[in-house]
Amino acid sequence: MIGERLLRARKAAGLSLRALADAVDLSQTAINKYEKGELTPSSGQLLKIAKVLGVRTEYFLRSTSLQLEGIEYRKRASTSKTILDRISVDITDQAERWIELLSLYPQPPVSKFALPERLPERISSEEEIELAAEILRQEWGLGTNPIPDLIDTLESHGIMVIVTAVDGLEKFDGLAASVAGIPIVVVAKNWPGDRQRFTLAHELGHLVLHDRLAENLDEEKACNRFAGALLLPQGEVVKVMGTHRTALEVRELYMLKHEFGISMLGVLFRIKQAGVITESICRSWFMEFSKQGWRKGEPGDQYAHEDTYLFQGLVYRALAEGYIGESKAAELLKISLTRFKSERKLEGLHAATDQ
Ligand SMILES: [Zn+2]
Secondary structure (H helix, E strand, O other): OHHHHHHHHHHHHOOOHHHHHHHHOOOHHHHHHHHHOOOOOOHHHHHHHHHHHOOOHHHHHOOOOOOOEEEEEOOOOOOOHHHHHHHHHHHHHHHHHHHHHHHOOOOOOOOOOOOOOOOOOOEOOHHHHHHHHHHHHHHOOOOOOOOOOHHHHHHOOOOEEEEEOOOOHHHOOOEEEEEOOEEEEEEEOOOOHHHHHHHHHHHHHHHHHOOOEOOOOOHHHHHHHHHHHHHOOHHHHHHHHOOOOOOOOHHHHHHHHHHHOOOHHHHHHHHHHOOOOOHHHHHHHHHHHHHHOOOOOOOOOOOOOOOOOHHHHHHHHHHHOOOOOHHHHHHHHOOOHHHHHHHHOOOOOOOOOOO
8 A cells, every 4th residue: 555655656756766765765675665565664764755755644554545537638649648647646646635535524515426417318519519518507507607616616516626736737738537436627726717717618528428429529629619618608609799790809809708717719719609700700810819829828817717625625614513633634635733723723814904
């Protein structure tokens, strides 16, 4: 058990056997034997190793060990194996703490994920993808309004959302998998909010569409279409833009971006998909985006980041209800007990004033 976790933590830290061995004054052979489970480190050694690898010693001793299943990375051939390894270690660690926290509750504090029964069994056209997004919006009580907090929406419907801050995520586009039967989606912490949201909606698309798509539809493209439809419903596009347009103002794209939390380019595609503009107008705008360098970074204010608060909230709730004590809470939150005690009392936070 310790061995497997040690290997994972070492990979997550990006250290070679030798680098770790040097840092803790042990031989490579010893580390290798620990990782293979042929030898068990003493508690003093484990403490040193934990320090170097930036994990708490409890990490090595945790009894549950989860496997990520059905990992689906958004296709980016350029994401290196090392980065993917690190991401997967971070996700496993976060997911394990989630599952442990849930197991400490006498009754599950979050609902189980279930797809709407009204979803068509077979989806074989783009119109049906739009319909699936519409059904999901209705079932989840979202109406046709902008979705203010997509992470919260997913979490309250039983999807585990993991926000990862591993280095080197520039080329990582998100991931869907499942762990212990719970679907999880992963996004990078530091991306602009509109990019995070598109990824979250795309990954939700996999959950909704995966077993339903007809062979003529490419799943990646279908999930992109679903994501656009979920974030910015066709009906809303037409309501704002009109049914037919031969010219657009770029500020219109900017305003819709900020209202619905989808990139300007995403808005452009939605306008085209709603049949408001022709393919050729869409293409000329696309070329304009490239020319202006907006495909790398869109102009103006960024859409706010999304973050997750549910896990932390449930740790505190468990503490308040007496399911766990302070040290378990600190362990779950991966911070020291001293820091936890201070955060618990809101120390260091200043009172709001009118000034
Ligand atoms: Zn995908």
